[in-house]
Amino acid sequence: MRFSTRGHYGLKAMFDLAQHYGTAPVPLKSVAERQNLSVQYLEQLIAMLKKAGLVKSVRGAQGGYMLAYSPEEIKVGEVIRALEGPVAPVDCVNEFDPKECDQADFCITRIVWEKIRNSIAQVMDSITLADLCREAKRKKKLEKS
Amino acid sequence: MRFSTRGHYGLKAMFDLAQHYGTAPVPLKSVAERQNLSVQYLEQLIAMLKKAGLVKSVRGAQGGYMLAYSPEEIKVGEVIRALEGPVAPVDCVNEFDPKECDQADFCITRIVWEKIRNSIAQVMDSITLADLCREAKRKKKLEKS
DNA sequence: CAATACCCTAGTAACATGCTATGATATCGT
DNA sequence: ACGATATCATAGCATGTTACTAGGGTATTG
Numbered sequence: 001m002r003f004s005t006r007g008h009y010g011l012k013a014m015f016d017l018a019q020h021y022g023t024a025p026v027p028l029k030s031v032a033e034r035q036n037l038s039v040q041y042l043e044q045l046i047a048m049l050k051k052a053g054l055v056k057s058v059r060g061a062q063g064g065y066m067l068a069y070s071p072e073e074i075k076v077g078e079v080i081r082a083l084e085g086p087v088a089p090v091d092c093v094n095e096f097d098p099k100e101c102d103q104a105d106f107c108i109t110r111i112v113w114e115k116i117r118n119s120i121a122q123v124m125d126s127i128t129l130a131d132l133c134r135e136a137k138r139k140k141k142l143e144k145s
Numbered sequence: 146m147r148f149s150t151r152g153h154y155g156l157k158a159m160f161d162l163a164q165h166y167g168t169a170p171v172p173l174k175s176v177a178e179r180q181n182l183s184v185q186y187l188e189q190l191i192a193m194l195k196k197a198g199l200v201k202s203v204r205g206a207q208g209g210y211m212l213a214y215s216p217e218e219i220k221v222g223e224v225i226r227a228l229e230g231p232v233a234p235v236d237c238v239n240e241f242d243p244k245e246c247d248q249a250d251f252c253i254t255r256i257v258w259e260k261i262r263n264s265i266a267q268v269m270d271s272i273t274l275a276d277l278c279r280e281a282k283r284k285k286k287l288e289k290s
Numbered sequence: 291c292a293a294t295a296c297c298c299t300a301g302t303a304a305c306a307t308g309c310t311a312t313g314a315t316a317t318c319g320t
Numbered sequence: 321a322c323g324a325t326a327t328c329a330t331a332g333c334a335t336g337t338t339a340c341t342a343g344g345g346t347a348t349t350g
Contacts, residue, residue, distance in 0.1 A: 293348100293350090294348085295346100297345075297347095298344085298346100299345100300341105300342085302339100302342105303339095303340090304337105304338085304339090305338080307335085308333100308335090309332105309335100310332085310333085311330100312329100313330090314328075314329080314330105315327080316325100316327075317324100317325085317327095319322105319323095319324090319325105320322090320324105
């Protein structure tokens, strides 16, 4: 069981934008360099994030991307869902539109997948981009000392 | 992000075997009928479970499969790992052999995936097949009343 | 000896992934 | 005005995985 690189890379990019929140728009090229990702691929991911309303863009020279809200207001779960779709370890417990099979009523194993789904969602929704920035700061401080 | 049908179907099958624990070996055909799965596909899944030491088999007529241990001793996590491999939402936080990238030291988003991994593992490892059997019993009782 | 059932391997259609390529459009600085 | 910088949009594509099916073989029972 794996998430795709979309969620993986996309979260990296959003974290990068969060660290530049409040400054000038950040061009994807610089995000790609810092996070060691392909610009072209990142463009596709950020398009999804824009569609989801999580980032804003400024076109043209000196342009780039920025978070649509403050890092404090953006949960990791929103980012990952925008890129990976709803949390659904198996189809019949999709968090938004479960494709329930005819056995749904008496399928006991279902409760396992529901619990897994809920615990994933709980983690994703309890961490904000600001939390990650704080963590980065803390780590930097530790290195210095 | 999804688990494959291997974990999904395999857990169903193991639950089925758990419900017949202590009786004669259960032929796959009957498991497949009850759980609405293809016999041929199930054979492949159960082969993996056997390799992992979770089930025993009896060949020939009147043969079939049975749990290698009591349902109380078999965690859902063991079943799922046998079929899906180690819990690893992204490769760099694989629970057994993480393919750490060169950024591992300063990659902050990593902690998100670690937390997700841990919460999945925690759920899987805190439920036994016996728990599922008890749940099934409870549900059956509720239906009657 | 035939019925039952486990065991093993190979093949394969369909789909998802993780990109790259190409080109268009908008904006800024000079 | 123009060229550099960026975003924006779509298409293509190699590779791998999934979810099976097919077609055997082997062991055991009655």
